[in-house]
Amino acid sequence: MPAKIVVIGSLNMDLVTRAPRLPRAGETLIGESFATVSGGKGANQAVASARLGAQVSMVGCVGSDAYGEQLRGALLAEQIDCQAVTAVEGSSGVALIVVDDNSQNAIVIVAGANGLLTPEVLASFDAVLQAADVIVCQLEVPMQTVGYALKRGRELGKTVILNPAPATGPLPAEWYSAIDYLIPNESEVSALSGVPVDSLESAERAASQLMAVGAGKVIITLGAQGSLFAHGQSFEHFPAPKVKAVDTTAAGDTFVGGFAAALAAGKSEADAIRFGQVAAALSVTRAGAQPSIPLLSDVQAFAAS
Known part of the structure; x- marks a missing residue:
């Protein structure tokens, strides 16, 4: 059976x-195109995990509008379990x-129904x-809900991953002991650590700062520069695959x-990072959020080429 991943988070149109x-402040530009695409960090990560080999359940909230039906339908089309996607x-x-x-x-994000994913709602789906x-x-989604999810995940002995996005400042100190893998990007790790990140060296300093306040394993995604894996006193850089970007x-x-999918399937941390990087590289060669996410077969073909 595929590994089971539960994603707790947002669904956005x-x-x-x-x-x-x-555009600059106060400026009006003429756009070239417009599209409505199912997204939200939680839903995107759920779709990615599902397309890349995992069995996935989504926990979140959608509104009573037409977008809510479309967002739920997009997940169901990916064979994602939506019993814990609540309409409000x-x-x-x-x-x-x-x-x-x-x-x-x-x-720019407007939370809408995502703001109603409370700890009480999450607790009702403990199974x-x-x-x-x-x-x-x-x-x-609300910070208190994230805190509850991290704590509950640790109580249950699960592998817990936090992608601290969007981050505007340091995380609550008590969260770190509940997180197995903290995965910020450059701007997020700068907000979390107070260390401006614009290079591998500054990324190492930022990761060290986070580990000093309690973080365990930190993976900083650095766009075209790849990613940095920090754990203990060790730092390992993983260069990004070379592709032509269309939409990040x-x-x-x-x-x-x-x-998450690779780690849950039993791959080593290093192999899971490489797998995630290939998937991300393929995604930037296509437009949109969920439409850009590759299939497991795409990643396997790229790795074999």
């Missing part, structure tokens, strides 16, 4: 515009995304958590989902 560049009154979460000609993006091998969380949206989510 992404409203994606492409423009020559990102009001609007679903949305993300307003602008992608420029250099494939960089700027994103789903108990059935998991790996629990994956992010920060697009959901690349980090694809890495997290791929890493």
Whole structure:
């Protein structure tokens, strides 16, 4: 049986515009295209884990609007268990995304129904958590819910992964003991550690700062520079596969989902990181969030080429 992964987090409808560049404050640009695409960090990571070989359950909230039905339907189409995706009154979460000609993006998120994923809602699906091998969380749902999920995951003896996105400052100190793998990107690790990250050397300093306050194993995703795996006194750099980027949206989510799927399937940490990096590299060669996430067969073919 495939490894079981439970993703606790957000489901958003992404409203994606492409423009020559990102707008400056007060500026109006003429866009090149517009699309609505199922997204949200939680849902993206669930889809990535499912496409990359895992058996996945999603825990989250959607609104009573048309977006809610579409978001749930997109997960069901990936054979993701949605018994813990709860419909609540009001609007679903949305993300307003602008992608420029250099494939960089700027994103504004409105939580909507994601803000109603409370610890009480999560507790009502404890059987789903108990059935998991790996629990994956992010920060697009209420912080108290994330804290509850991390603590409960540790109580149940599960492998716990936190992708601290979006991060605006340090994490609660008591969280670190419940996290097996902390996976931030450059901007997130800068916010968490207070160390500006723009190189491998500064990434090592930031990881050291996080481990000094209680973090165990830290994987910093560095875009085209690959990733840095920090644990104990060791630092290991994994260069990124070379590809031509079209859209970086959901690349980090694809890495997290791929890493989780590979780790849950029994791969070593290093092999799981490499697997996640190939999946993320393939995702940036395609537009959109969930539409860009590759299949297991795509990753296997790329690795064999």
